[in-house]
Amino acid sequence: MTALALSPPRLRRPWSGIESAGESEVTELLPETEPERDDARLLDALRGGDEAAFAELVGRYHGPLKRFASSFGAGDAVCEEIVQEAWLGALQGLKSFEGRSSFKSWLFGIVKNQARRRAERERRTVPFSALSGEGEDDGLAVDPDRFQGEDGAWPGHWATPPRAWEDPQRRLASLEAREHLRTAIAALPERQRAVVVLRDVEGLGAEEVCALLEISEGNQRVLLHRARAGVRNALEGYVNG
Amino acid sequence: MAEMHTHGTDEVLCREFVEIVTDYWEGALPEERLELVEEHLVMCDWCKVYLEQMEATVRALPEATVEEPVPEATEEALLTAYREWRGPS
Numbered sequence: 366m367t368a369l370a371l372s373p374p375r376l377r378r379p380w381s382g383i384e385s386a387g388e389s390e391v392t393e394l395l396p397e398t399e400p401e402r403d404d405a406r407l408l409d410a411l412r413g414g415d416e417a418a419f420a421e422l423v424g425r426y427h428g429p430l431k432r433f434a435s436s437f438g439a440g441d442a443v444c445e446e447i448v449q450e451a452w453l454g455a456l457q458g459l460k461s462f463e464g465r466s467s468f469k470s471w472l473f474g475i476v477k478n479q480a481r482r483r484a485e486r487e488r489r490t491v492p493f494s495a496l497s498g499e500g501e502d503d504g505l506a507v508d509p510d511r512f513q514g515e516d517g518a519w520p521g522h523w524a525t526p527p528r529a530w531e532d533p534q535r536r537l538a539s540l541e542a543r544e545h546l547r548t549a550i551a552a553l554p555e556r557q558r559a560v561v562v563l564r565d566v567e568g569l570g571a572e573e574v575c576a577l578l579e580i581s582e583g584n585q586r587v588l589l590h591r592a593r594a595g596v597r598n599a600l601e602g603y604v605n606g
Numbered sequence: 607m608a609e610m611h612t613h614g615t616d617e618v619l620c621r622e623f624v625e626i627v628t629d630y631w632e633g634a635l636p637e638e639r640l641e642l643v644e645e646h647l648v649m650c651d652w653c654k655v656y657l658e659q660m661e662a663t664v665r666a667l668p669e670a671t672v673e674e675p676v677p678e679a680t681e682e683a684l685l686t687a688y689r690e691w692r693g694p695s
Contacts, residue, residue: 411688416692419688423676423681427676428671428673429671449684452684506625521620521621522650523653527652527655530658533658542666546666547671586628586634590626597660
């Protein structure tokens with residue numbers, strides 16, 4: 366569990382104070398989050414020669430960076446090397462980091478470049494955009510059989526509605542539920558998994574994810590939604606089962 | 607998915623709603639559609655349940671990872687590199 370992972374302000378909840386549409390820049394307008402401020406503090410200390418600050422940043426981001434590296438198709442040992450090289454690259458490039466993006470997304474960007482360089486060296490061609498994404502944008506969030514057909518009393522409305530989850534926060538916090546979450550994430554198609562992990566697990570913003578994965582905003586939203594719906598479906602089986 | 611719009615545009619159907627939850631959260635729905643979604647949510651308890659379950663899912667996702675400690679060899683190598691980068695103190 367990382368301290369940075371939970372950044373609820375990024376999750377817009379229009380029902381909690383009806384906001385109007387057309388605020389697509391909302392993630393930009395959000396104030397700096399707590400972890401970002403803390404990164405800036407550590408970064409200052411690191412620049413000033415504080416070894417412990419560097420170690421703390423490594424501890425904070427090594428895991429997330431390695432998970433991200435693995436989305437480019439390399440094995441564990443190679444990912445470890447990629448992320449190590451990325452840290453060295455970050456130190457070398459620190460002077461040119463102006464804080465226009467968050468430190469975290471800057472690090473993710475370096476890992477992406479390292480992963481790509483590595484793939485070229487090994488003549489693997491696995492830029493994210495080339496991941497086997499066939500058909501990942503198609504399909505439906507919910508099994509169409511759960512809705513009434515044209516001959517139903519209310520076509521397009523629920524035929525088999527979802528059953529409310531009792532105390533979801535407590536139930537989903539159990540170790541068993543987390544295991545189901547992990548299994549559900551692992552079972553997602555590659556591109557969906559990469560997007561949902563960056564957005565909902567690591568807490569990056571929509572624009573950062575689009576830039577990192579070189580996909581359009583619309584495509585990002587579709588992949589994110591399919592992934593979230595897929596995980597919800599898996600949890601439904603667990604919670605109701 | 608044109609077959610979904612059998613009721614015209616004056617209503618959001620449940621099977622349409624479940625496809626646009628993320629668009630709704632991200633502020634990506636056109637104003638008219640947003641209003642229809644909100645009207646639908648006032649009337650449809652089942653879609654409200656679906657929405658709550660999607661929210662519970664998104665909130666649970668950060669807990670999905672097991673953070674492993676940085677491998678000792680990696681930490682050692684990085685701290686050595688940091689000391690070189692920092693120069694003699």
